[in-house]
Amino acid sequence: MIPIPDSKLWIGNASDARNLQEIRKLDIRAVFLLAYEEPIFNYPRDLTVIRLPLLDGGENDFFNLDIAVRSLISLIRNDIQTLVTCSMGMSRSPVIISAALAKHHSQPFDEVLSSVCRSMPSDVSPGFYQYVRSVFDQLI
Template sequence: MREILPQLLWIGNARAARDVTGVLDRGITAVVDPALEEPPISYPRDIVYCRLPILDGEDNQPAVLQTALLTVARFIQGDIPTLVACSGGMSRSPAVVAGALSLVKACPFAEALRQVAATGPCDVAPGLWNEIQHLLEQGGAESYSG
């Protein structure tokens, strides 16, 4: 698990997300799970768990992708310590986090993704990159008002 924003935002993989004690020890109170192929995780009742299955490529449902970006952005704005964890923690998680940061910081998606990539390895699938970029450019996340 790697910290993107101090004490506020982490990216992880399925293994890290399943380490409930490790998640709780970091003070994380919300988990966003975009891993389509992983089974849901059981957390204690006081943990917010958002399962928003996203494909690691093209053909994502725009509403689901938009919801993932907006949810993480709202958690950041609300100072809710959040983990975003997909299967490998290399594509969907960094892409969703970068999309959310793009909304919160009002910066280009590519710039936000560079900031995320500076914290560790990233390998965002081109189709997913394009879908998020298109969604942000077309105002598909327009209901966000940070």
């Protein structure tokens, strides 16, 4: 799990999403699951879990993308320590985190994405990036 600077957001992969010991240690209160292909894990009641399975390409439904960004912005606004995960933690997670932070702080999406990706290993899917970039102004 990698902290996103100047936020209460953490980024991780599917394995991190199931690491309850580390989630507790970091005082994470919400787990945000973006991986379509990962199995559902049974979480304890006291963790907020949001699962919006997205594909790592351009074939996502706008509604799911919009809900993902809106939900993450709500967690940011409420100062909730949140882990955002996808399969490898290198494409969907940094893109959705960047979209939410950019909207929340009224900053350019590309600048925020560059900043987020500098703080971690990343391999952003060109198709997913292009899709989010093309609809970014329509989000929330």
